[in-house]
Amino acid sequence: MGVALKGNTRTNATKSEAKQLRRQGKVPGVVYGKTTDSLTVVLERKELVPLLRSHPNAVIDLNIEGVGKRPVLISGVQRDSLSQDVIHIDFHQINMNEPVKATVAVEIVGEAAGVKEGGILQVETAQLDVRCLPSDLPDSVQVDVSNLGIGENILVSDLKLPENVEVKTEAQDVVVTVLQPQKEVEETTADEPAAEAEPAAEEAAESKE
Structure with missing residues (x-):
């Protein structure tokens, strides 16, 4: 089962209508599909925003009034450049019997031994x-x-994923690493010029001889 979300159809998909909807606490959107015509919808911001925070990559059971339920994935989110409020959203209708390409969040678990050592x-x-x-x-x-x-x-x-989940990200990509403590890195960098200065001083002394 996917995450449930309710929506309504939009009959007047104009810019002025979209602005009016946003003032009313709603978010306009579009549902696309390979085998169906695109459908303009409108959703309640108070229901959509928590879903984007908790399940941005989940399969969504989008229940559109007068149309019925459609399984969808979020394919695009448009935000205001200043406030970062969601101003438009795109959904991609999927077939539950066909594989889909999607993104999945990485969840870090535990405290790294290197972090306990200052990394x-x-x-x-x-x-x-x-x-x-x-x-x-x-x-x-x-x-x-x-x-x-x-x-x-x-x-x-x-990484260990279920056998029926194929990873498309490059196998050699680094997921997470533990860096050296910042203080240690700074001390190493500060020591380098002094080390390089020693040979130069020796050369100068030899030239005088």
């Missing part, structure tokens, strides 16, 4: 591209970093 945890890949049946689409992929030391990393190829 800095850095996530390099926050989302994975996957291909699977809609019913097999995971909410997220957990990555346990408990045993990760300073200078170590976890690659996409190291």
